[in-house]
Amino acid sequence: MIPKIINRRDFIKISSLGVGGLAVANPLFDWLTGSVISGETIQNTFKRIPTYCEVCFWKCAGWAHLNEKGDIWKLTGNDHDPHCNGRFCPRGTGGVGMYYDDDRLKTPLIRTGARGKQVFREASWDEAFDYIANKMKKIADEHGPECIALFSHGSGGKHFGRMLKAFGSPNITAPSYAQCRGPREVAFFATYGEGIGSPERVDIRDTDCLVLIGSHIGENMHNGQVQEMSDAIDKGATIITVDPRFSTAASKSKHWLPIKPATDMALLLSWIHVIINNEWYDKKYVEKYTFGFNELKEHVKNFTPEWAYGITTIKPDVIRKTAKEMANASPKVIIHPGRHVTWYGDDTQRLRAVAILNALLGSWGRRGGFYNPEKKKMVKLDLPKYPKPSKTWRDAFPDQYKLANLALASGICDATIPTAERDCSFKGWIVNGTNLISTLPKPANTLKAIQSLDLMVVIDTMPMEITGYADVVLPECTYLERYDNLRVSAHREPTVALRSPATEPKYNSKPAWWMAKELASKLDLDDYFPFKTHEEELDWQLKQIDSSLDEMKKIGVKKFNREYEDLYPMDSFEDFEFNTNTGKIELYSTAMEDEGYEPLPEYTPHEEPPEGYYRLIYGRAPMHTFSRTANNPNLTDLMDENSVWINPKVAKEWDLENGQEIWLENQDGIVTSFPIKVRVTERIRWDSIYMVHGFGHTDKRMKRAYGKGASDSELITQTKIDPVMGGTGMRVNFVTFLTEAPQKGAA
Numbered sequence: 001m002i003p004k005i006i007n008r009r010d011f012i013k014i015s016s017l018g019v020g021g022l023a024v025a026n027p028l029f030d031w032l033t034g035s036v037i038s039g040e041t042i043q044n045t046f047k048r049i050p051t052y053c054e055v056c057f058w059k060c061a062g063w064a065h066l067n068e069k070g071d072i073w074k075l076t077g078n079d080h081d082p083h084c085n086g087r088f089c090p091r092g093t094g095g096v097g098m099y100y101d102d103d104r105l106k107t108p109l110i111r112t113g114a115r116g117k118q119v120f121r122e123a124s125w126d127e128a129f130d131y132i133a134n135k136m137k138k139i140a141d142e143h144g145p146e147c148i149a150l151f152s153h154g155s156g157g158k159h160f161g162r163m164l165k166a167f168g169s170p171n172i173t174a175p176s177y178a179q180c181r182g183p184r185e186v187a188f189f190a191t192y193g194e195g196i197g198s199p200e201r202v203d204i205r206d207t208d209c210l211v212l213i214g215s216h217i218g219e220n221m222h223n224g225q226v227q228e229m230s231d232a233i234d235k236g237a238t239i240i241t242v243d244p245r246f247s248t249a250a251s252k253s254k255h256w257l258p259i260k261p262a263t264d265m266a267l268l269l270s271w272i273h274v275i276i277n278n279e280w281y282d283k284k285y286v287e288k289y290t291f292g293f294n295e296l297k298e299h300v301k302n303f304t305p306e307w308a309y310g311i312t313t314i315k316p317d318v319i320r321k322t323a324k325e326m327a328n329a330s331p332k333v334i335i336h337p338g339r340h341v342t343w344y345g346d347d348t349q350r351l352r353a354v355a356i357l358n359a360l361l362g363s364w365g366r367r368g369g370f371y372n373p374e375k376k377k378m379v380k381l382d383l384p385k386y387p388k389p390s391k392t393w394r395d396a397f398p399d400q401y402k403l404a405n406l407a408l409a410s411g412i413c414d415a416t417i418p419t420a421e422r423d424c425s426f427k428g429w430i431v432n433g434t435n436l437i438s439t440l441p442k443p444a445n446t447l448k449a450i451q452s453l454d455l456m457v458v459i460d461t462m463p464m465e466i467t468g469y470a471d472v473v474l475p476e477c478t479y480l481e482r483y484d485n486l487r488v489s490a491h492r493e494p495t496v497a498l499r500s501p502a503t504e505p506k507y508n509s510k511p512a513w514w515m516a517k518e519l520a521s522k523l524d525l526d527d528y529f530p531f532k533t534h535e536e537e538l539d540w541q542l543k544q545i546d547s548s549l550d551e552m553k554k555i556g557v558k559k560f561n562r563e564y565e566d567l568y569p570m571d572s573f574e575d576f577e578f579n580t581n582t583g584k585i586e587l588y589s590t591a592m593e594d595e596g597y598e599p600l601p602e603y604t605p606h607e608e609p610p611e612g613y614y615r616l617i618y619g620r621a622p623m624h625t626f627s628r629t630a631n632n633p634n635l636t637d638l639m640d641e642n643s644v645w646i647n648p649k650v651a652k653e654w655d656l657e658n659g660q661e662i663w664l665e666n667q668d669g670i671v672t673s674f675p676i677k678v679r680v681t682e683r684i685r686w687d688s689i690y691m692v693h694g695f696g697h698t699d700k701r702m703k704r705a706y707g708k709g710a711s712d713s714e715l716i717t718q719t720k721i722d723p724v725m726g727g728t729g730m731r732v733n734f735v736t737f738l739t740e741a742p743q744k745g746a747a
């Protein structure tokens with residue numbers, strides 16, 4: 001049972017503990033409600049255990065506090081962790097709800113009925129592993145081990161990845177690339193020879209001007225960034241937010257540019273035009289470090305603010321004024337690269353324009369711009385060499401997506417559906433910690449791929465939709481009940497953080513490390529897991545860097561000195577060779593040109609909503625993470641459904657009222673499974689509607705989440721694929737409203 005301490009009232013009390021004075025002094029702390037209790041100030045704690053949070057991938061390090069009975073009663077941030085500075089966000093604080101959730105997966109399951117019908121029987125771990133190992137061997141014999149793919153988001157991916165590479169498959173993928181930040185990494189790599197990484201290397205703490213283009217920090221609760229943005233505002237930084245919606249960030253901004261969606265490229269090109277034409281760029285920096293300035297200047301000569309106005313609806317004087325703000329702050333200015341950037345299919349090019357703008361303003365490698373992160377170098381485990389695979393996912397896409405530097409989740413999904421032309425089709429999926437039904441676009445496509453598999457294994461903590469399609473479901477214990485790999489993160493200073501179990505795994509659940517080792521053993525791959533326990537492995541690793549498991553259990557986070565004093569390498573204007581073909585920051589990208597892509601970003605118009613339809617845009621709510629928190633008792637107490645934001649003009653036209661339940665239907669006639677409540681608000685443009693991702697769950701085994709709100713994923717039946725790296729642009733769907741319940745079966 002859930003201990004009393006985390007009932008609704010107490011949780012909200014915990015969440016707002018300590019906010020008091022700060023909240024008055026700085027309304028920005030409203031965003032951080034729940035995050036301002038520090039691990040050092042807690043009373044009533046009998047014992048505290050170090051961990052890092054798994055509620056999202058910011059991975060804040062903190063403490064699980066136990067009471068005298070040994071129950072986990074509170075989670076707080078670790079003061080020495082740069083990801084969180086001692087404060088968890090509301091989701092992190094509420095993470096304990098994942099442990100106490102009664103709907104959790106409790107024991108291994110083997111499917112007995114048709115896929116998706118959710119007829120399972122309980123099985124022992126040994127039986128489940130035998131089943132999987134036999135199927136894996138059969139697939140390897142018949143098709144090759146490369147025909148098994150791992151989809152993973154989260155810590156367990158590393159363990160299953162080791163097992164799969166040892167088995168002979170390199171096909172390991174995460175939706176956080178082709179459905180999230182892939183285009184950004186490719187664009188910055190093409191420009192600077194380095195990606196952005198996570199946590200983003202943005203020096204918001206010291207910036208004078210932060211430009212957010214659809215990056216809704218404050219609803220996107222990436223902890224350290226929200227805190228730094230709040231501090232920057234206190235210090236007088238200018239915030240410029242470009243968003244068709246009046247986001248939380250927009251409400252804290254000096255300039256809100258309510259852009260017509262899908263037209264950001266025109267605004268970016270016009271800003272570049274203005275900055276070059278007025279000679280507002282950092283001349284010394286551009287001269288010393290960049291390549292292709294003259295080509296860029298020629299390229300943008302016609303992209304005037306007047307031209308952009310016709311496309312973006314942003315007035316020319318606003319474009320000029322905001323460009324001037326950025327120039328005034330240069331080099332302490334950040335045009336934020338965003339994170340979920342797979343929007344319209346020309347995303348790599350849009351992010352190239354962002355990278356170029358930063359280069360013109362001299363912000364890369366400068367204080368208040370982009371810092372140079374450093375990671376602690378770890379000693380690798382001494383494992384046998386992995387077998388050399390004879391094919392990879394890439395073979396399914398000859399001559400496509402040539403700059404993709406990681407495997408595409410959507411690509412492997414597509415390649416699983418058998419066609420006459422393809423020879424690299426997949427026969428087995430291992431799915432860990434990713435609810436592909438709501439994560440990949442085009443759910444019907446995902447289901448088609450799943451139906452053609454010989455083996456589907458799902459490792460999860462919850463009976464999410466994806467588990468309903470598995471042959472074998474393996475219940476993982478939550479992050480509060482297990483060790484995991486060390487968090488070795490790149491930041492201003494290198495840090496290493498430990499996740500250790502605060503309590504025994506509940507029910508018959510187990511950690512991913514143990515599952516991967518046991519499976520490896522059934523596959524005769526024991527040599528790849530040379531340690532008896534994960535604990536031993538971690539202790540060995542820590543000892544190589546002059547620490548130990550004992551030490552880390554006491555401190556949770558260990559900071560190391562930087563090896564090089566180059567946090568802001570370009571501030572000194574010393575010579576620097578960038579990891580690009582020319583050794584310079586490539587305003588003109590030779591890498592793109594070599595592969596047949598536009599070396600300078602071009603504006604391409606995107607399709608507009610048909611009459612009576614509105615563009616579907618989606619985002620985050622501060623108290624939830626994707627679909628993974630939808631059943632968390634603490635967080636559903638704070639928000640248990642999403643709503644659809646509709647402009648008053650549109651609401652009037654359709655005669656819609658605040659709070660009214662409607663269904664959404666997309667351009668392909670797909671209707672949401674459940675109704676969603678209308679929120680009439682000026683905060684959204686008339687040509688778009690907005691909803692928070694992660695709701696509208698269809699799996700009845702999740703009692704709190706089932707049928708609450710609607711799913712944006714169901715409506716994403718069209719994508720625009722980025723030709724450069726295969727990202728799936730998902731904001732190309734249009735919806736209309738149904739005020740009556742649709743006929744049964746219509747959806």
Ligand SMILES: Nc1nc2c(c(=O)[nH]1)N[C@H]1C(S)=C(S)[C@@H](COP(=O)(O)OP(=O)(O)OC[C@H]3O[C@@H](n4cnc5c(=O)[nH]c(N)nc54)[C@H](O)[C@@H]3O)O[C@H]1N2
Nearest residue numbers: 153180340433434435439459460461464626627628693713
């Ligand atoms: N329609 C739509 N699609 C999107 C997005 C969107 O906004 N809208 N966002 C995109 C982005 S930015 C990203 S990064 C991806 C995110 O995609 P995912 O990470 O796949 O997100 P979730 O749907 O939350 O799936 C997480 C799964 O992990 C399980 N889980 C949670 N904790 C654990 C654990 O400790 N162990 C195991 N084994 N499982 C665990 C949860 O129960 C859940 O089933 O989605 C992308 N797809």
Ligand SMILES: Nc1nc2c(c(=O)[nH]1)N[C@H]1C(S)=C(S)[C@@H](COP(=O)(O)OP(=O)(O)OC[C@H]3O[C@@H](n4cnc5c(=O)[nH]c(N)nc54)[C@H](O)[C@@H]3O)O[C@H]1N2
Nearest residue numbers: 214215216220221245261262339340619621622624625626
């Ligand atoms: N609370 C919470 N925080 C999270 C997450 C979470 O699930 N919950 N997920 C994390 C993850 S993995 C990611 S990737 C990030 C995602 O967060 P971000 O990278 O910040 O944002 P996006 O999801 O790309 O964008 C959402 C915003 O884009 C706006 N928008 C829509 N269309 C357009 C357009 O055409 N142009 C412009 N300029 N704006 C547009 C929307 O109105 C919305 O405000 O959030 C992270 N933080």
Ligand code: SF4
Nearest residue numbers: 053056059060089092
């Ligand atoms: S930002 Fe919040 S949810 Fe994400 S890791 Fe940190 S505390 Fe956890």
Ligand SMILES: [Mo]
Nearest residue numbers: 176180339340
């Ligand atoms: Mo993401």
